[in-house]
Amino acid sequence: MEFNFYMPVKVITQKNCVMQNASLLSDFGKKCLIITGNHGAKASGALDDVITALESENIAYEVFDEIMPNPLLSIAYRAGKLAKSTQANFIIAIGGGSVIDAAKAAAIYATNDFFDMEDIYQKHYSASPLPLVVIGTTAGTGSEVSKVAVITNDRTMQKQSISDDACYAALALCDAKYTYNNARALTVSTALDAFAHALEGWFSRKRNTVAELFAIKCMRDIFEILTCLSEGKQLSEEQRDTMYCCSIYAGMVLNVGTLYPHMLGYTLTDKRGVPHGQACAVFDLHLIEWNEKYAPDLANTFFRLVGADSARVLSVLDSLIDIPESVSFSAEEIERYSHSWTDDNPKFTNVYGNFTRKDALRLFTKLFEEA
Amino acid sequence: MEFNFYMPVKVITQKNCVMQNASLLSDFGKKCLIITGNHGAKASGALDDVITALESENIAYEVFDEIMPNPLLSIAYRAGKLAKSTQANFIIAIGGGSVIDAAKAAAIYATNDFFDMEDIYQKHYSASPLPLVVIGTTAGTGSEVSKVAVITNDRTMQKQSISDDACYAALALCDAKYTYNNARALTVSTALDAFAHALEGWFSRKRNTVAELFAIKCMRDIFEILTCLSEGKQLSEEQRDTMYCCSIYAGMVLNVGTLYPHMLGYTLTDKRGVPHGQACAVFDLHLIEWNEKYAPDLANTFFRLVGADSARVLSVLDSLIDIPESVSFSAEEIERYSHSWTDDNPKFTNVYGNFTRKDALRLFTKLFEEA
Secondary structure (H helix, E strand, C coil), X not given: CCCCEEEEEEEEECCCHHHHCHHHHHCCCCEEXXXXXXXXXXXXXXXXXXXXXXXXXXXXXXXXXXECCCCEHHHHHHHHHHHHHCCCCEEEEEECHHHHHHHHHHHHHCCCCCCCHHHHHHCCCCCCCCCEEEEECCCCCCHHHCXXXXXXXXXXXXXXXXXXXXXXXXXXXXXXXXXXXXXXHHHHHHHHHHHHHHHHHHCECCCCHHHHHHHHHHHHHHHHHHHHHHCCCCCCHHHHHHHHHHHHHHHHHHCCCCCHHHHHHHHHHHHHCCCHHHHHHHXXXXXXXXXXXXXXXXXXXXXXXXCCCHHHHHHHHHHHCCCCCCCCECHHHHHHHCCCCCCCCHHHHCECCCCCHHHHHHHHHHHHECC | CCCCEEEEEEEEECCCHHHHCHHHHHCXXXXXXXXXXXXXXXXXXXXXXXXXXXXXXXXEEEEECCCCCCCEHHHHHHHHHHHHHCCCCEEEEEECHHHHHXXXXXXXXXXXXXXXXXXXXXXXXXCCCCCEEEEECXXXXXXXXXXXXXXXXXXXXXXXXXXXXHHCCCEEEECHHHHCCCCHHHHHHHHHHXXXXXXXXXXXXXXXXXXXXXXXXXXXXXXXXXXXXXXXXXXXXXHHHHHHHHHHHHHHHHCCCCCHHHHHXXXXXXXXXXXXXXXXXXXXXXXXXXXXXXCHHHHHHHHHHHCCCHHHHHHHHHHHCCCCCCCCECHHHHHHHCCCCCCCCHHHHCECCCCCHHHHHHHHHHHHECC
């Protein structure tokens, strides 16, 4: 029996929760910086709602809308320095995982001066970050409730995680309506991402009570939605509501950390632009088969909870994976990009069985070495 | 689908966690007030561990050891003013629910000046409470992770709840070893209290995802331990570990609020000194039967999760309830003590079916009106 837990985000999941909880924003101060990408926040209506809420509370704001998918550290740094120079009391992030993760780093940069921008990865912060309010516009990342920010290091051009209590948002306003108009490709990739969080947390040696309970809560629902998507169906608004809520549940699982599918997937995204959820899913197929061998009891429980057998789960995931044939790597590239795939990487050591650098290289080579 | 959640306590459940996490205490400052009762904290070894930890971190401390079971507001007030006058930066509570709840109120009194001591129940606090570290020595209250403090109002001599985010502790250090030497009567009563939290949360209309998941997690384990106790067995250390962890899980359920068994039970405790867990359990029997009638699906799921049928659950609870025959009330007393049992009390309205003041009076009278 164990229970170690710290997740201090105030989470409100409710239709029209931005407007209905405008007064909570005043608790953070009279000036804020809104951080978004250049599209989703506006198209979803979330930016308009936030501006209306801020104006109703007489909170001044600036907008930084330059976050791109797979954001660079330098962009988060610029956003943070803008928050500082404009004397923002807090930050509101509106977007998917890229925006939320960049805003987590920006909130740290706003109050901390580092010798080098990269020092943010060292996780020694002299000052508390600016309070962060997050408003998701995709149903996948779970970053709303996680202490993780994944930001691409400009120097290495590789994704690198900051996993620290300082990354927790203060408030998450979760309204699935902002996901209703997400395009099919985005919907599929983000749903695969949520499934990956539940799956990898379930099969992690670090799995704890919270991860287990929330994985149990969301796995079947996410799989049902993946099944609908694999059949080419449109999601109803009700399914979108379920999916967004499940992405938050999967985010509660995420705090035990992910496994090698995320690690290997980062390379597909960093180097070939494969959407994150797709990039994880292709290796999640392998993780499932691996655990059938090395953690059969856990795997059997997993299939029972999902409500499908191994063949069915693999086939649904497989049908949704859509990575072009052209995504491939030379042997030299694989060697070069894999320097962090060490035997002692937690994303390897937390796997049941003995998953090593050699296994990772064998798997990646089999799937992606150019002919 | 919903997910509204806020539980910012950092919970660490681990053998010897006080010593192993001494450095966390330094984050709160260099001076603290320890709040305890006059027995449990010392007898369990928890006070010694805390003092050793504080000394290792060069944190100065004072001890206020006057908290009695079912603490008065005036005692919490005195503790709070002592924290203020000694310029404590934080409070450490060591004890069961009475101590932890009193310390929650003391932490508020330490930083807030009220016109009247009773104004604390109004929940308008101009300043944040002192940070509170809680160390439990019984396995039942769940107050470590709840936002509730139940304190007896000196004026009315009735228990009255403060349920507010301000009551959350900052840190809970949970080491079941402090419960190993609890006497049988205390063990039974606190275990019944934990079961009541899971049970009443399960059957509450306010039940949410978190309450449901944690109730599912702990109900069967608590019931197995109640069964052992009903057979007169001693609990092993392993069972004590399980029971303490389950009391925390049940505390996670508690944040949706309890139902009429707690309300009616308060009167047995306030007026006749019946231990809190016993006082709730006698009405929990009725709550189970009530829900078999008014929420049969929920009741059936409950029995399945507990792993016992209705008759078995009722019989185990009944065998553990030990309220002297002499506990009785005149009709006039029942009328006088029941003024807060109004039809619109949330502890009534959150019950399935239509539980009213009339039902409460009928039940209480049947069980406790003097012959």
